[in-house]
Amino acid sequence: MRTLQSLAELPALVGQEVAVSDWLTVTQEQVNLFADATGDHQWIHVDPEKAKAGPFGVPIAHGFLTLSLLPKFFETALEIREARMGVNYGLNKVRFTSPVPVGSRLRAHMKLLACQAIENNGMQMTWQVTVEREGSDKPACIAESLTRRYP
Numbered sequence: 001m002r003t004l005q006s007l008a009e010l011p012a013l014v015g016q017e018v019a020v021s022d023w024l025t026v027t028q029e030q031v032n033l034f035a036d037a038t039g040d041h042q043w044i045h046v047d048p049e050k051a052k053a054g055p056f057g058v059p060i061a062h063g064f065l066t067l068s069l070l071p072k073f074f075e076t077a078l079e080i081r082e083a084r085m086g087v088n089y090g091l092n093k094v095r096f097t098s099p100v101p102v103g104s105r106l107r108a109h110m111k112l113l114a115c116q117a118i119e120n121n122g123m124q125m126t127w128q129v130t131v132e133r134e135g136s137d138k139p140a141c142i143a144e145s146l147t148r149r150y151p
Helices: 028-038 048-052 063-068 070-077
Strands: 002-004 017-020 078-080 085-095 105-118 122-133 141-150
Touching (some): 028 063, 063 141, 070 085, 070 105, 070 122, 070 141
Parallel strands (some): 002 078
Antiparallel strands (some): 085 141, 105 122, 122 141
C-alpha cells in the first residue's frame, strides 16, 4: 500500500503509477450476488454447467462487476492520511479488454493522469486504472476513473 500524508503530495505524482492494489479472487458467489443485485442473470455468468460449453469453458464475471471493484482496489492500494473522505465522481473511458473467469485473481495498477484543486480544499483526480488478471498478458479492464478526496 502506498501512503501519502496529504492531498498536497498528489500534483507531483501526475504521470506516474502511484499504487498497486492487493490481489482479489473473484468467486462464483460474488458473481451470483452481482447478478441478483443487477438483474443480469446471463448464463455465461451464473450457470457453471452451461458455461462449460460456452466460449470460455467456465463462467466469467460481469464486466461491470470488475468495474465495481475499483473502490476496493483503491482501498487496498492508497491511503491519504489527512483525507477524511472520498467520492467517485465518474468515469471517462472504460474498456473490458479480456474476460475474467471465475476463480481469477485480479489487482489494479493506478496511474495518476491529472489532479486539480476543488472546493472545500479537496482534490479531483483522474486515474488510469488497469485491472490485471494473474497469468494473463492482457488486462481485464482499463478505466479512466475520476475521484474526489477531501481533508
